[in-house]
Amino acid sequence: QVQLVESGGGLVQAGGSLRLSCAASGRTFSTYAMGWFRQAPGKERELVAAISWSGGNTYIADSVKGRFTISRDNAKNPVFLQMNSLKPEDTAVYYCAAVRRRLGIPLMSDEYDYWGQGTQVTVSS
Numbered sequence: 001q002v003q004l005v006e007s008g009g010g011l012v013q014a015g016g017s018l019r020l021s022c023a024a025s026g027r028t029f030s031t032y033a034m035g036w037f038r039q040a041p042g043k044e045r046e047l048v049a050a051i052s053w054s055g056g057n058t059y060i061a062d063s064v065k066g067r068f069t070i071s072r073d074n075a076k077n078p079v080f081l082q083m084n085s086l087k088p089e090d091t092a093v094y095y096c097a098a099v100r101r102r103l104g105i106p107l108m109s110d111e112y113d114y115w116g117q118g119t120q121v122t123v124s125s
Contacts, residue, residue, distance in 0.1 A: 002026040002114050004096045009119030012086055016123070020081040022096030022116060030074040033101040036081045037109060038092035038121075048094070049081060050105045059105045064090070086123045093118040 008020040022034065035050035049070035050059040058070050069082040079096060097112035106112060 002098075004098060004114055004116035006094065006096045006116045006119040009094060009121045011122045011124065014087055014123055014125050016086050017082070017084045018086065018121060020083065020094055020096075020119060020121075022079040022081075024077045024079075024098065029077055029098055031100055031102060032098045033105055034070075034072060034079040035097045035106065035112060036070060036079075037095045037097060038090075039095070039118075040089075040092040043092075045095070045109055047107055047109070050107065051079065052105050053102055057105055059107065083121070086121075088123045088125045090121060091123050092121060094121050 003025045005023045008018055012018055031053050033052055036048045037045050038048050039045040048061050048064055049068055051070045051072050055072050067085045072079045095118045096116040098114040099106055099112045
């Protein structure tokens with residue numbers, strides 16, 4: 001059974017950093033595009049960052065560009081989201097998602113087949 005597990009969330013002060021990790025089990029995700037989404041209370045789920053199966057192409061949302069970086073290690077399956085200069089508006093539950101895709105980077109949540117349970121990120125002002 002395929003499972004994605006996020007870790008690394010927590011409480012941090014504005015301006016601080018966190019590194020989220022997404023570990024995959026059940027199969028090798030080296031041919032899967034991966035994405036990080038977030039959902040704040042009362043808001044729709046939004047794509048924060050995504051990375052192609054090879055790691056050669058990435059997408060970063062404008063709202064976090066210059067502060068967040070996505071990377072992956074196909075040898076060990078995890079995908080990382082490095083979050084720097086965090087702001088209170090970054091507070092949300094962050095989800096890891098995966099889809100088997102060799103071309104392009106999926107940008108819509110309904111394009112992803114597998115989802116983690118989410119990890120809470122809270123940024124205090």
